[in-house]
Amino acid sequence: MEHKITKNDLLIFSATAAILFVLGILSSMYYPHLSDWLQHRSEQTVILNADRACNPINKTCTISDSELAIALKLGDSVQPLAAFPVLVSLAGTTAAKAKAVTVYFTMADMDMGFNRFDLGQQADGTWRGQAILPVCTAGRRDWRATVKVASDPPYTGEFYLLANP
C-alpha cells in the first residue's frame, strides 16, 4: 500500500515541530533554576563526630573538616533540671555562612524527650544559649549533644558528654 503525504500528515508534523520549539525555549529559560535546584538537592548534611573522650563540660571540644570547625563548651556543671550555658564557636570558610545554630540533647537507645535549644549569635560571632536536661529514669549520665549548623552545606556535629553525678 502506497503512502502519500497528506494534508493531515503535514499538520501533525508542523504541530510537533511547534511543541518541540516551545519546549526548547522553556527549558533554556528555566535551566538556571533547574540546575540551582539540582545542586541544592545534592547538598547533603556534613556529619562530624567528636572524640568521645572529650567531655565538653567546662572544656572546649572541637571537631572540624577543611571548611568548618565546630567548638562546643558547656557550663562548669551539667546536672538534670539545672540550666547551664552552651557556647558554640565556629571557624573556617563555612562559619560566615551559618544562619542558625541549634543544640539537641539525646541519649543512645533511650527516648529522653525533645531537648532542643536555639543559640543566638553574639556580637563577637560566637553562638550562645542556655539548656536544661531532664532527669534520666535509668540514672544514666551519658548524653549526646548534637550541634546543628544551618549553613550551606548544613553541618551536624556530634559531641558526647558525661553529666555530673
Ligand SMILES: [Cu+2]
Ligand atoms: Cu536516660
